[in-house]
Amino acid sequence: MRPTAKFSLSFGLVTIPVAAYNATDPSAAVSFVRIHTADGGRVRNQPVCSLEGTEVSPDEIGRGYRTDDDAVVPLTDDDLDALPLPTAKTLTILAFVAGGDIDPLQMGKGYYLGVDGPAAAKPYALLRDAMERHQRVGLGKIALHGRETLAMIRPVGDVLVMQVLLWPHQIRPMTGVLPEGEVKVAANEVRAAETLMDSFGELSEDDVHDHYREALEEIVAAKLAHREPAFEAGEERPAGQVRDLMAALQDSVRAAQRARGETEGPQDADGTAGSGNGARPAGRTATKTASRKSTATRKTAERQPAERTAAGTAKGGAAKGGAAKKTATARRTGTKGTGTKATGGGKGAEESAGAARRTAGAKQTTGRGRKAG
Secondary structure (H helix, E strand, O other): OOOOEEEEEEEOOEEEEEEEEEOOOHHHOOOOOOEOOOOOOEOOOOOEOOOOOOEOOHHHOOEEEEOOOOOEEEEOHHHHHOOOOHHHOEEEEEEEEOHHHOOHHHEEEEEEEEEOOHHHHHHHHHHHHHHHHHOOEEEEEEEEOOEEEEEEEEEEOOEEEEEEEOOHHHOOOOOOOOOOOOOOOOHHHHHHHHHHHHOOOOOOOOOOOOHHHHHHHHHHHHHHOOOOOOOOOOOOOOOOOOOOHHHHHHHHHHHHHHHOOOOOOOEOOOOOEOOOOOOOOHHHHHHHHHHHHHHHHHHHHHHHHHHHHHHHHHHHHHHHHHHHHHHHHHHHHOOOOOHHHHHHHHHHHHHHHHHHHHHHHHHHHHHHHHHHO
């Protein structure tokens, strides 16, 4: 790999000679050529002089700066090298900041920075390890390809990478981009969106694979072989306007769970699906809940007659106890006018007591007979 530029990387009084290598491969991207649709001939971009109307060879092409009044001033490599810029041959780091402070909109082309000579190896490793440990990236300026630009230096593994940054004035304002009027989003919708985000999981190798390029190569091969292209049937995604945002979020969560082979978990209080990690389906959970409720209702119903019976027995026992107290009182006081009834009650009580004594005696006799046998 050939370097595209050589310069020095400087921070403080430490200077590191480096060589910049293209970190990206433009040829790997899908590209097309222009053709004449009538006969398929190539339509080429040929450099033609606007004054002579003739084609110009590459070694005759130079640089020119166009002024505001549309005049063109020729500039040579010597003119550019004579610019009084310290960034022409040196990238001086001006500050070390957190990587998250850099606006991703400013990110441009990336370059690998390699050491340019054995003496640069130690300061190169020192800067790389210090930034890695301190979790900082370096910001500076460098003149590349005839223009000065911002640059960010960051460690990536064992290599320092230079990322070209756009100037702040090159970022367009957001005027006219935001939706008109205030848009209100409910809290349960935000929670449903967060649940959907959590269900996506990690990126796989297949996710970062260029399927478009493979499909395009299959179409080209099919045309050359005079056959129909062979594509695998993919899952069709629903299209059209979303009318029920909450339902769409819930369906998306369930689809993501099915794609990972997980069972659908029960719904949360806000209506979103649960995590689904080994959870039972919501229908089975609802059935078990209903079964537990019906069992509890049946047990309650069975318990109520028993409670009523116990209450009746207690009342009956209390009534009998009251009657026994009244009989004993009448027997003690010998109330006039009720003597016959009291005597009758006494005789009945004595007969009952005698019967009880005879029964107990019989039981004792039976017990002695059993022991003797």
